[in-house]
Amino acid sequence: MELSTDVLTDMHRRMVRIRLFEEAAGKLAEAAKLPGFLHLYVGQEAVASGVCTALTDQDQITSTHRGHGHLVAKGGEFKPMMAELMGKATGYNKGKGGSMHISNLDVGMLGANGIVGAGAPIAVGAGFGNKLKGNGNVAAAFFGDGSTNIGAFHEAANMACALKLPVLFICENNEYGEFTARDKTMAITDIVDRAAGYGMPGVIVDGMDVVAIHEATIEAKNRAVRGEGPSLIEAKTYRFYNHHGVQNLGLKYRTDDEVAEWKQRDPIFTFEDRMIDAGTATRDDFDGVWAELRADIDEAIQFAEDSPVPDVDQLLVDVYTEMPAGATS
């Protein structure tokens, strides 16, 4: 498949946006400016960007507790995202969701999720709705290798296949479930082995190669839209930081050498080198993108810091959808 320069530029831009957002969030967390937990997506940018450049705004995604990257890739804006991480009223979730529940339904992002594996059944529901409405949209569930050990994943995979729903299962295999190596928690090496058990095709892609992920997603999406049901894509990837927080070296459960090896395969820098080698872009082009987006991030941080926190009277707002008077009488 020959991708247009526009698509390649778009992929790059989404990856850089994720990287800058996450690096900025990490710095803010270190400065104790972000309440709560922070699970950074740095290292995995190619997966969200490769998938989401193959989707439309009307296609839906469900995410994980490492969800900022998914929202950025799906079209989330820096300002309301940064404000949400700071717990401000101007955040996407008005300060009630934070990092682990960040969402924007307008771009089809059905939420980061604090419960491992819980997004997959929700994606099945979105896919079911698409099929019922015949709107041609697909729902993609992002999840990690660890969440394929939880029942919700298996129920979702089986149901989506049994009902032939337009759903894509995107496994980001970063080799660690929280602080435990994958090979300690499952007896298989490749998550994709699980696809056959549900009767769907499964494909392994290099999770550091945004183009490969994009192409696999296009194929899975086409299959789903044709009514042939779900596919599983396993992207072999790596998170450069710890499960949560900003430490990256000196961790007990993985070696610094391993981190260094994976960083040699940085999904953004390797992509840039390839584009420059192919003559598709120049270093100056990329420098310009980084500079422009850095300015956006700085502006978003300023916006978030200047934003008000929610009034205390918002505490009980939106527990329920208010029904119009007489609507239930």
Add this chain to the structure above:
Amino acid sequence: MSRKISYVQAFNEAVRQEMRADETVFCAGEDIGGFGGVFQTYAGLQEEFGEERVVDTPISEQAIIGLGVGAAATGSRPIVDIMFMDFICVAFDQIVNQAAKMKYMFGGSATVPLTITTGGGGGLSAAAQHSQSLEALICHIPGLKVVHPSNPYDMKGLMTACIREDNPTIMIKHKRLLGMQGEVPEEPYMIPLGTAATLREGADVTVVAWGRMVNEAFDVAEKLAEDGIDVEVIDPRTLQPLDSETIVESVRKTNRAVIVHEAVRFAGLGAEVAAQIQEEAFDYLDAPVARVAAPFSPVPFTPALEQHYQPSAARIEQAIRDIVARPGA
């Protein structure tokens, strides 16, 4: 209004009429399509609306609820069935952490018009995993609404209201009331969620009961009237939100209260009702608030034990007599 139909037929009619009126409504659950549901609550619906809208699912309670959550959040109006209430435990993450919280976590941007239907209650020798009354667990969760009709008229009106409601609702069908006959209008109607029914006015004591216990309490009240004890019987009908006002007003009038439910007494919903009564009507009380409920054990299998486990007419009568016999202030 002279037509009499059963509790099951009332449920079925509500679903059928709403599906005819609103093409975004669909049903999904185990055995509900071709078989019509194990209690025949969904009988005949697949014949009318087809397999696309009345869906036989795998035995996968997490995915069934997830199907509903994802579809509801993206514009459909799902009715999903969990065969026995005991099985909500299998799907508790999707109910408690996903469906209930999505609106609030997302800062109000999500609407989740999901109806979960399930069969509750004992008395069928169905033993410890098919007999429970778990309403206290779900009423404890902000974001959910819970209804438990005690007769066919309330069933149709509450089920219609649940389907049209823009929040996640749980409809508990009592398994021992399925064949109960009652007058039910043919046209669609709603009973507003959160409104209690005063089934019998009385001056001496207020009895608050729900589900099958309403009918037991009503019969006891009729019998006690012959002995000059004037019992007011209140059926909250909706357990979350609870119509506290009707209950408190009644107790302020009668000065005595007895609460009857099938669930285990300890931390049952009766404890909440009793607490609200003492908070709002303490100065009016002439006796402690009494509770008639199940003892602190799993539901036994053998009828020889289960008949002693469930609150009986005799126990309800005794509790009312004891409370009425207490000297007033």
